[in-house]
Amino acid sequence: MAGHNKWSKIKRGKAVEDAKRGAIFTKIGNQIAIAARSGTDPSTNSALAMAIEKAKAANMPGSNIEKAIARVADKSAAQLQEVLYEGYGPGGTAILVECATDNTNRTYPEVRNAFNKHGGNIADKGSVAFQFTRKGVIVAKATGDDFMMQALDAGAEDVQEEDDVTVVYTAQTDLAKVRDALKEAGAELEQAELSYEPNNTIEVTDEATIGKIERLMDALDDLDDVSNTYTNFDIKD
Numbered sequence: 001m002a003g004h005n006k007w008s009k010i011k012r013g014k015a016v017e018d019a020k021r022g023a024i025f026t027k028i029g030n031q032i033a034i035a036a037r038s039g040t041d042p043s044t045n046s047a048l049a050m051a052i053e054k055a056k057a058a059n060m061p062g063s064n065i066e067k068a069i070a071r072v073a074d075k076s077a078a079q080l081q082e083v084l085y086e087g088y089g090p091g092g093t094a095i096l097v098e099c100a101t102d103n104t105n106r107t108y109p110e111v112r113n114a115f116n117k118h119g120g121n122i123a124d125k126g127s128v129a130f131q132f133t134r135k136g137v138i139v140a141k142a143t144g145d146d147f148m149m150q151a152l153d154a155g156a157e158d159v160q161e162e163d164d165v166t167v168v169y170t171a172q173t174d175l176a177k178v179r180d181a182l183k184e185a186g187a188e189l190e191q192a193e194l195s196y197e198p199n200n201t202i203e204v205t206d207e208a209t210i211g212k213i214e215r216l217m218d219a220l221d222d223l224d225d226v227s228n229t230y231t232n233f234d235i236k237d
Contacts, residue, residue: 008167011217011229025064026224028055030100032068033080034048040069046176050192057190073123086109089120090212091204093233094131096196101225110223118216131232132196136167136175139191140182147187154181165190178230198232210235 032055035048042049048069055065062085071080083104095115095231101107112122135157140147142168148159151168155178170178172194179192204210213233220229 003234023220024058025055026058027100027227028060029064029068030080030225031227032065033071034082034100036069036072039080040072050176050179054193060196061110083107084129085122086125087111087115087120087122089112089115089118089129089216089231089233090211091202091206091214091233093199093202093204093231094128094229095120095217095220095233096129096132097220097226098196098228098230099223099225100227107223109224111220113151114216114219114223119212129196131200132198132230134172135195135197136172136178137193137195137197138170138175138179138182138189140166140168141188141190142166150185150187151178151182154178154185195228196230198230201232201234203234 013037032048032051035045035051036066038047039127040048042052052065055068080100080102081104083099083101085093085099085108087097089095097111099107099111114120115122138149138156141164143161143164147166148161151166155174156168156170157174158170160167167183168178175192175194179189182227183189204213213231217229217231217233218227
């Protein structure tokens with residue numbers, strides 16, 4: 001799969017550190033509220049179940065999870081919407097910015113300014129997204145041929161070992177099915193969520209350009225309304 005790239009691994013490491021610091025409670029809360037619009041019962045809403053699992057993995061208090069779900073029924077609360085912004089970073093790298101916001105008049109300028117300040121530019125809708133495919137991504141604390149066959153038998157499209165974990169890629173519609181099958185088989189999962197995976201990656205070798213791209217990605221990730229960022233940027237080993 002073209003989406004295998006070193007930047008994805010670095011991003012996952014940063015996400016783990018953010019979770020340890022409790023720095024992602026707002027973002028996860030927004031994801032729970034968005035998912036809960038399709039039903040507030042996690043037993044019948046797999047997207048909500050995955051968002052709650054992510055919250056628990058980040059040690060988010062149960063009261064915060066309950067408040068995020070309750071936001072759906074609160075008519076006085078500003079309702080969230082999902083927005084996808086597209087842009088280009090230094091070196092011509094393609095970037096998608098997934099947001100959950102109750103005010104696009106606030107969010108769009110923040111995203112645009114992050115691009116502008118770090119050598120990028122926001123782009124028109126549809127001009128970047130075609131370079132990515134929506135996939136399910138599962139990170140499991142397991143390695144070896146047996147687990148690989150387990151994942152493929154469960155319906156995975158591709159698997160890749162990275163150090164002491166295996167990254168499992170699924171079709172968008174098969175994420176919950178594959179996740180449940182792996183959990184039933186006893187696998188410990190670190191992550192299970194939908195992602196935009198690049199169809200092809202751009203390998204960047206210039207250290208200055210790498211630094212500029214990383215600072216842009218960090219600036220975008222630091223925005224409260226940003227749920228996830230995706231790029232086709234890859235780092236040469």
